[in-house]
Amino acid sequence: MKIFLLGTSCFLLAFIIQWLIWKIRLPKRQAKTLLQIFFATGIVFLCALGFLSANGGGDLMPKTVSEYLHISLLFLVLTLSYLNTYPGLEADSPSLVIVMTIHKAGDQGLPVNEFYQILNDDLLVKPRIRDLLTDHMAVLKEGRYCLTPKGKLMAQLFGFYRSLLGASKGG
């Protein structure tokens, strides 16, 4: 059980550090900062385990290389799961916006025409285009949005997988 305990402890430690940093100041590029915090914590945690293990440490310390790899794998997949969930916190999902907008209208309901005026491109599409610029996936050149190599790679990766599934463009 030590692999599970050490892997999840490392993840929880990184989560607490991130939460505290977020309370002090919300970074501009949240996903990138989050990644840096988690991987720095993971490396320091594994080095600390190695140091403690070399100095006695007790039964809870990992002994073999494969145990260190197993702890790293657990920490890595927990971090990736959290990283996948995080954009849902950072940006408002359209379904969430729809439901909360109708909920806020109360018992009298929300007129259909008013609904489409509230949920417009400024609220739902333009912030995501700005995100592409912030994350360096696109650049604005003479009024045109063009992909960077990083953006192209992402588009092609998802395009390839969608065609593998035989699915439409999505969105």
Place this chain on the structure above:
Amino acid sequence: MEHNLINLMSPIVGLGINVLVQVSGFRFLASLPLLKSLFLGCGVGLIGVTLMESYLHLLGQPSGNFIALFWTNGVIYMALSYCYFHFINMGETARRIRILRELNDSDNGLTMDEILKRYNANDMIRMRMDRLLNNGQVYEKEGRYYIGNPLMLWISKGMVAMKRFMLGKGSEFD
């Protein structure tokens, strides 16, 4: 039996089985919707992980180790499956990915107006409203929308509470 590299393999092999079953199930079983193909892949992959772990146990792993390793590898496998689910879901619903793909399909990039002609809030809301109306989360009466089944509202309230806890605000526009 001492812990070795084979103990790391079962969740990764399980993910491979998951992806293979999900992709082939969705492609070749016409009646299988995307969400169900993801559940099918996840379930078959989990069976694969269980079989591999049981095989390792039969090779002589002490029973205490078996339970601990099965639990740890089960968690790793489910986390990997969750990541895969998110990857598929991003391709299906994420606005950023859709815009990226529209930009990738154009030779010289797109202006804001051109992007909005190809993908805009009206299309996006219409697709999602159809889903919410069809499954009864929202209903329309005399030209007004109301909350129907409160499940989606509870999920949304949970997300807002998590946003407040993590980011100190309930919406990106606060």
